[in-house]
Amino acid sequence: xxxxxxxxxxxFSRARDLAGCAAAVESMPPGSSxxxxxxxxxxxFPRLAELEKSLRVAVGLDYQSGDCLLRDGDEVSILPPxxxx
Amino acid sequence: xxRELMLTLEPIDEAAWLARRAMSLDMxxxxxxxxxxxxxxxxxxxxxxxxxxxxxxARHQIExxxxxxxxxxxxxxxxxAHRLGRVAAGETALWVEVIAPHRREAFAxxxxxxxxxxxxxxxxxxxxxx
Numbered sequence: 387x388x389x390x391x392x393x394x395x396x397x398f399s400r401a402r403d404l405a406g407c408a409a410a411v412e413s414m415p416p417g418s419s420x421x422x423x424x425x426x427x428x429x430x431f432p433r434l435a436e437l438e439k440s441l442r443v444a445v446g447l448d449y450q451s452g453d454c455l456l457r458d459g460d461e462v463s464i465l466p467p468x469x470x471x
Numbered sequence: 472x473x474r475e476l477m478l479t480l481e482p483i484d485e486a487a488w489l490a491r492r493a494m495s496l497d498m499x500x501x502x503x504x505x506x507x508x509x510x511x512x513x514x515x516x517x518x519x520x521x522x523x524x525x526x527x528x529a530r531h532q533i534e535x536x537x538x539x540x541x542x543x544x545x546x547x548x549x550x551x552a553h554r555l556g557r558v559a560a561g562e563t564a565l566w567v568e569v570i571a572p573h574r575r576e577a578f579a580x581x582x583x584x585x586x587x588x589x590x591x592x593x594x595x596x597x598x599x600x601x
Contacts, residue, residue: 447532466595468592471564471594
């Protein structure tokens, strides 16, 4: 049986407020996707669901869609809508 | 194309940025934009905005935008400065400059850079009452 992958999740701005923490670690089955990670995060941090329709996800420094497969050690960022400028 | 990017907690010294402008004689257009913090937000008075960034990603995403500008327009130089942290009303939060041979591409590239920066750069703001 393949070992679980460890994913470090970082929450920014409103996502951090809703999660109640700036970072968390999730242990996911091998082959898990961003979508599956999000489903797990919404269960663990129910208030995050407020951002379900608007949040964006980055793996490392690049945006990724829900079907992106996660690798052990990936850093995933949960990003509410941007407001720069 | 030369590029300069600064994300800073310190005030943006516009005069210093303008004084550093490097522009060859075959360039005919220098367009720059300065965005200031307004004293009102959603109808209410504010004293400042606190800008939070995922800074490593913000730098990476802005560099990707610079690359797109370089691919789309014959631009000689782009420079962008964005404040982070507490920025008081009236202060400059964003400063962008594009230098190109003609005004059309300079305006287009500058507009593109600002619009896309707001869309993809992980920066968030919190209005502060006092």
